[in-house]
Amino acid sequence: MAQVKMVGVVGAGQMGAGIAQLVAAANLQVLMSDVDSVALARGMRTIASSLARFVKKGTLAQVIGMHFMNPPPLMQLVEIVRGPATADEVFGTIKNLAERLGKTVTCSRDFPGFIVNRILMPMINEAFYALMEGIGSPQDIDVGMKLGTNQPMGPLTLADFIGLDTCLSIMNVLHKGLGDSKYRPCPLLIQYVDAGWHGRKSGRGVYSYNSSLAWLYDWDVKIFALHRLYHGVKAPIFIILKDANTTIMGIFL
Ligand SMILES: NC(=O)c1ccc[n+]([C@@H]2O[C@H](COP(=O)([O-])OP(=O)(O)OC[C@H]3O[C@@H](n4cnc5c(N)ncnc54)[C@H](O)[C@@H]3O)[C@@H](O)[C@H]2O)c1
Numbered sequence: 001m002a003q004v005k006m007v008g009v010v011g012a013g014q015m016g017a018g019i020a021q022l023v024a025a026a027n028l029q030v031l032m033s034d035v036d037s038v039a040l041a042r043g044m045r046t047i048a049s050s051l052a053r054f055v056k057k058g059t060l061a062q063v064i065g066m067h068f069m070n071p072p073p074l075m076q077l078v079e080i081v082r083g084p085a086t087a088d089e090v091f092g093t094i095k096n097l098a099e100r101l102g103k104t105v106t107c108s109r110d111f112p113g114f115i116v117n118r119i120l121m122p123m124i125n126e127a128f129y130a131l132m133e134g135i136g137s138p139q140d141i142d143v144g145m146k147l148g149t150n151q152p153m154g155p156l157t158l159a160d161f162i163g164l165d166t167c168l169s170i171m172n173v174l175h176k177g178l179g180d181s182k183y184r185p186c187p188l189l190i191q192y193v194d195a196g197w198h199g200r201k202s203g204r205g206v207y208s209y210n211s212s213l214a215w216l217y218d219w220d221v222k223i224f225a226l227h228r229l230y231h232g233v234k235a236p237i238f239i240i241l242k243d244a245n246t247t248i249m250g251i252f253l
Pocket of ligand 1: 010011012013014015016033034035036039040067068069070161162163166170
C-alpha cells in the first residue's frame with residue numbers, strides 16, 4: 001500500500017493550522033496555503049516555533065475527503081469520505097494515514113455534511129431558532145442540552161467554538177445540496193454573521209469574549225491560572241501558556 005509522505009492543507013485558519021501541525025508532528029511534510037497572507041502568517045506563527053518542515057508542491061493522484069474535527073490535535077475522529085469512484089487502494093492509504101495520526105476512522109459517502117455535520121449542524125441551527133423565538137436564554141439552551149443530553153458543551157457554546165460563519169456556511173451547503181427546507185439557516189444565525197459576530201475567533205458570537213484575549217482560546221493553548229495569596233489577599237492571576245510544544249510564557253493580569 002502507498003505511504004503518504006506529504007500533505008497539502010488549503011486554508012491556514014483554525015482547522016488548517018491545526019491539521020498542518022498534527023500532520024507535521026507525525027513526520028510528514030506539509031504544504032499549507034491561504035488566500036490571505038495575514039492568515040497564512042498567523043497560521044504559520046501558531047505552528048512554526050517547533051514544527052518547521054520543508055514543504056514542496058506535489059500532485060493529487062486521486063481525490064478523497066478527510067474531515068477532521070476541531071481542534072484537530074485533540075479530537076479523536078476523522079471521517080473519511082469516499083466518492084463513488086474512489087479506489088479501495090486510495091481509501092486504504094488514507095485510512096492508514098489517519099491511523100498514523102492517532103485517529104479513529106469512520107467512513108461516509110460523499111453527501112453534504114457527511115455524517116457528523118449532517119446531524120450536528122441542524123441541532124445547532126435549531127438552538128438558534130430556540131434562541132430567536134425566545135424559548136430560552138443562551139444559558140438555558142446550553143445547560144439544558146449539556147446536562148439533558150450528556151454532551152460536553154451546549155450547542156451555542158459549540159457554535160462559538162466552531163465559528164458562526166462556518167456553521168452558516170455548512171447550513172447553506174446542506175440546504176443547497178439536499179434541497180430540503182428543513183435545512184434553511186436560522187435568520188438569527190445569518191444576522192450574527194452579518195454583524196461580524198463569528199464566535200470566539202472574533203471575540204463575539206452568541207457570547208462575548210474579551211477581544212484582546214480572544215486568541216487565548218486557540219486550540220493549541222492550554223491555560224493554567226493560579227491564584228496567589230499574599231497576606232490573605234488575592235493577587236493578580238498569573239497565567240502560564242503552554243502550547244503543544246511546551247513553550248511556556250507567563251503573563252500577569
Ligand atoms: N471550525 C470547525 O470546527 C471545523 C471543523 C471541521 C471542519 N471545518 C471546516 O474547515 C474549513 C475551515 O474552517 P476554519 O474554522 O479553519 O475557518 P477559519 O475562518 O479559521 O479559516 C479559513 C481560512 O481559509 C482561508 N481561505 C479561504 N478561501 C481560501 C482559498 N480559496 N484558498 C486558500 N485559503 C482560503 C481564509 O483566508 C482563512 O484563513 C471549513 O470548510 C469548515 O467547514 C471546520
